[in-house]
Amino acid sequence: MAVRVGVLGATGAVGQRLIQLLEPHPAFEIAALTASESSAGKTYGQAAKWRVDSPIPEEIAEMTVTATDPDEVPDDVDLLFSSLPSSVGSAVEPAFCEDGYVVSSNSSNSRMADDVPLVIPEVNAEHLDLLEVQRDERGWDGALVKNPNCSTITFVPTLAALAEFGLERVHVATLQAVSGAGYDGVTSMEIIDNAIPYIGSEEDKLETESRKLLGEFDGASLTHDEVEVAASCNRIPTIDGHLENVWVETEDDLSVDDAADAMRAYPSLDLRSSPEQLIHVFDEPDRPQPRMDRTLGDGMAIAAGGLRESTFGLQYNCLAHNTIRGAAGASVLNGELLLENGYL
Ligand SMILES: NC(=O)c1ccc[n+]([C@@H]2O[C@H](COP(=O)([O-])OP(=O)(O)OC[C@H]3O[C@@H](n4cnc5c(N)ncnc54)[C@H](OP(=O)(O)O)[C@@H]3O)[C@@H](O)[C@H]2O)c1
Structure with a gap:
């Protein structure tokens, strides 16, 4: 029987992707949708400005x-996928957990807490x-x-693949799509014909979350790498x-x-949403590119290319779909891992 699930922040950029991925999922049945007070009481079709690349499912729209x-979500819902602003998630996610719900969350609150697993299943499922x-x-x-920030998810699997060579120092520069800022994140006047070399708190997330993900869990506590x-x-107009x-x-x-070789051989998992090949390495020097390569593995694969030796070690480019692999797909994958490990 399918696990009954809810989506917190269901009307936003990530919430819509969650619905797109969960609605056809055989292990999950969408039974609750929440958002802010201004959406509460409306049908989903009225509340959401649907923007993803498949029609809104009819039964969800109604x-x-x-x-x-927690009082608004039926008790027989076991798992909640959260895509709330972190300021909201920090207050309400613990209240849901206290009430017995298992929460798989995208929001940045509590990602670095010592007792909160931050998980990319192919990298650190044991956490x-x-x-x-x-x-x-x-x-x-x-x-x-929690799943990590979308730009952390993009490069950490490639680091995990190279870990056997002894990681010492990593420099990463990002070119991030506008959907990463949510629907109200960046205005067209700010981003068209432009690039913005600042995304609040983002650099710190890449620097700290990557070390937690690559850390060792000994059954009692976690040591960061x-x-x-x-x-x-950087924000760019993709x-x-x-x-x-x-x-x-x-x-x-x-x-x-x-x-x-190490990236190509890095194993995927047999969870339903895992791509067959986790890291796809291009030989062509001008790949990966966002428009051409973001849907590899149904948006769940990592694309890499442009590998070369440089003054600062190995240099390469990598790419992932930020609202699928970097957000909604990442929490669905964590939901599948929770199910497989008996937490539901
Ligand atoms: N976009 C990405 O690529 C991405 C990637 C990784 C992680 N994340 C994280 O995922 C979370 C959601 O991001 P998003 O891009 O989907 O944001 P978004 O498009 O702004 O959507 C926010 C959602 O939260 C709801 N919400 C806002 N204020 C609320 C309140 N006070 N109480 C209850 N619900 C409230 C909104 O409902 P209304 O429609 O009613 O306002 C909407 O459903 C954020 O924490 C973000 O950092 C995003």
Whole structure:
């Protein structure tokens, strides 16, 4: 029987992607949609400015959106996918967990908390067991698991693939799509014919979340990896797909061929939303590109290319679909991992 799920922040850019991915999902059944007070009481079709690239499912359009409050969500819903602004998530996600709901969240609040697993299933699925520590410490029947920031998800799988060479220092510069800022994030007057070399708090997220993801969990606590990461983040006028330029310095010699082989061989998982090939490495020097490559593996693959040796170690480019692999698809994948590991 399908697990009954809800979407918190269902009307936004990530919430709409969540609905697009969850509606046909055989393991999940959408049973609750929440948003702000201004959407509560409307049908989903009235409340959402639907902008994703498939029609809004009819039965979803007719559902009533409720306020984001544990009392408004039916008790037989087990799993909530959260795509709330972090200021809202920080207040309400713990209230849902206290009430027994398991929450798989995109929002940045609590990502770096010691007892909150921050998970990319193909990279650190074992960190999920931090939930036992979380439940002991917080006395929750529910649980809170996070996926990282969309630009962190884009480059960390490539680092994980290169970890066997001993990661020392990483520099990353991002070219991020406008959908990453949400529907009200950047106005057309700001972004058309322009690039913005600042995204609030983003650089810190790449620098700290990557070390947590690559860290070691010993069953009781998590030690963050010691790799040094420096990030520079830019918003550019693409709709979807974050492109990143990466330089990696390693302890051991790392040739272009060894790096390409390690990325291609890095395993995917057999969860329903995992792509068959996690990292797709292009030989062409001008790939990956957002418009051409963001839907690889139904938007769940990472694309890499432009590998070359440089003064600062191995240099390459990578790309992922920010609202699928970097957000909605990432939390759905964490939902599948929770199910597989008996947390639902
Ligand atoms: N966009 C991305 O690529 C991306 C990637 C990774 C992570 N994230 C994170 O995911 C979260 C959502 O991002 P988004 O891009 O989807 O944002 P968004 O388009 O602005 O959507 C925000 C959602 O939250 C709801 N909301 C706003 N204020 C609320 C309140 N006070 N109480 C309850 N619900 C409220 C909105 O409902 P109304 O429609 O009623 O206002 C809407 O459903 C953010 O934390 C973001 O940082 C986004």
